[in-house]
Amino acid sequence: MVNSMYCTSLFADSPVNDAYSDHLCVISNVINRIDNMRTPYLFTTLIVGNKKIYLVRSEFVHLNESLKSSEDKCDFMDDKSGREVSTSFFIRLNPAIRRGLNNGPAGKKTDRLYAIKNSDEIESWFSNKCDSIGIKVTNFEILQKGVAYCSKGQTSINEAYVKVHAYASKEAFMQLYCQGFGKRKGFGFGMPSFSGSKHYEIINSVLVAPFISI
16 A cells, blocks of 8 residues: 555665665665565665765554654545646666577577667667556656676676656556566565655756755
8 A cells, every 4th residue: 555655764874886785774774674575665875965865665563663764655646537647757777688598509598688788779778668557658768777786696787867848657666566577586686766756856967855954
């Protein structure tokens, strides 16, 4: 339910570009784990100056009570018209495509994920996935892209920080809000931060957290 979804923030000095370390940081400092099987939360990261900011969204009961939290109220939630609504959001993506390869003399087929690095291809990949869940992208702006290191398995992950404007039904946006987007959500990718939230503001194409001085 919407009313049970809350946000909190966490700051870290000397940010390290490591998706697995981000995951452990959030688990250790923000989330109260119910069990070892599933922890219902989403988080994303951004770097401002020499600080790394973790924005975390979860059901209220799973956030550590010692951390400040508030209801994440997005603009689209206020619409009661029943028509499609238009809104903007920020999202950190892990653009990748799965391809099958025939390996070895027996021709055994192996599926592998390959990073999408071209800006136009990232936009097309994202728009197609949004279209499949009923969201039409009208503007797509890549704020930053590059490689995020992941010490788990000693791999690297392609990432893109993106500002999006789109229209859809309120139900489609709510599904995106609650469930996130794509794979690697546990490593900080795929959490949309919608326009109207008190937890972010875009100034000159840079996402900042205006509620705390940095």
